Amino acid sequence: MLVAIPAYREERSIGAVVAAIQHKFSYDVLVVNDGSPDGTSAAARHAGAIVLDLPCNLGIGGAVQTAFLYAMNGGYDALVRIDGDGQHEIDDIPSVLKPILDEHADAVIGSRFLGEKEYRISIPRIFGIHFFRLLVGLFTGYRVTDPTSGFFAINRRLIEFYSYHYPSDYPEVDAYILMHRLGARTVEVPVRMHARAEGKSSITTFDALYYMVKVTLSFLINAIRRFG
Numbered sequence: 417m418l419v420a421i422p423a424y425r426e427e428r429s430i431g432a433v434v435a436a437i438q439h440k441f442s443y444d445v446l447v448v449n450d451g452s453p454d455g456t457s458a459a460a461r462h463a464g465a466i467v468l469d470l471p472c473n474l475g476i477g478g479a480v481q482t483a484f485l486y487a488m489n490g491g492y493d494a495l496v497r498i499d500g501d502g503q504h505e506i507d508d509i510p511s512v513l514k515p516i517l518d519e520h521a522d523a524v525i526g527s528r529f530l531g532e533k534e535y536r537i538s539i540p541r542i543f544g545i546h547f548f549r550l551l552v553g554l555f556t557g558y559r560v561t562d563p564t565s566g567f568f569a570i571n572r573r574l575i576e577f578y579s580y581h582y583p584s585d586y587p588e589v590d591a592y593i594l595m596h597r598l599g600a601r602t603v604e605v606p607v608r609m610h611a612r613a614e615g616k617s618s619i620t621t622f623d624a625l626y627y628m629v630k631v632t633l634s635f636l637i638n639a640i641r642r643f644g
Contacts, residue, residue: 418492419509420483421447421465422476423500427455430500434463437506446486447500450479456500476566477584484579496569504567505608512569515603522574522600525560526567531606544628548589551632556596560604564588567607574600589631 419437423430430447437445447460451473460467468482480497487495494516498504508526515521529545537545548563566588570578577598583590595602 417443417513418483418487418490418495419443419445420480420487420495420497421445421460421500422450422479422483422497423447423452423456423460424450424473424479425452425454425456426500427452427459429502430456430465431459431463433498433500433502433506434460434465437509438464440506441509443496443509444492446483448479448482448486450474450476475585477582477587480587481578481582481584484575484582487575488579492575493572494569495575497566499566503609503611505610508567508605508607511605512567512607515605516569516571519571520601521603522571522598523595523602524569525562525565525602525604526607527560527562527565527604528607528609529561530604531608547628548631552589552592556592558592558596558602560592560602562604563592565607567609574598585630 419441421430421433434445434447437443445465447456447465447467449457449460449467449469451470457467457469466486468486470479470482474482483495483497494513496509496513498506498509504526512524512526515524545562545564549560552558552560552563574595577594578591581594583594592602
């Protein structure tokens with residue numbers, strides 16, 4: 417089993433995330449350093465992770481697809497993807513992984529909006545998430561509460577598929593069309609999310625609006641290809 421962590425400018429947090437995973441679990445940990453100009457790569461290596469250094473910044477889709485390729489070539493049967501900023505609760509990894517290991521699902525999405533305590537985010541982001549919930553449900557039939565979650569697990573079937581077919585930019589929502597194309601079984605499980613351990617989000621209001629427009633257009637194009 418492989419825990420994959422795409423990372424860009426996470427020098428201050430990545431070491432603690434890797435160390436915490438290795439302290440609690442026997443999983444292999446892969447950090448894909450997405451062309452960071454800081455010490456992200458060195459910090460991840462020092463903590464004991466396998467590190468792949470991309471020669472330039474490819475964006476989240478390219479970094480995660482690199483992890484899929486590594487997992488496919490390494491013969492891994494399951495992959496869990498988390499962020500490198502310390503927001504994801506690593507104690508929830510087994511819960512996200514369990515339906516994969518039990519062969520009840522091809523993909524398991526960790527949702528911030530299930531369980532007793534909902535993760536609180538800004539009103540514009542809530543609007544965007546609700547919009548994408550409707551979009552995903554309309555075109556795929558998947559009932560999801562957290563369509564932009566970056567905490568998920570997939571099995572060998574999807575590892576192989578995503579190694580060659582994965583959205584290059586803002587991939588989480590687009591991936592639902594790809595999973596639907598395969599007839600993949602998906603479930604959501606509750607996960608906890610914390611405030612960033614270090615630094616702050618680089619996403620501005622303009623970025624959020626750009627994200628919504630671009631993902632919507634990409635989603636609709638892929639949906640037309642799927643159903644056309």
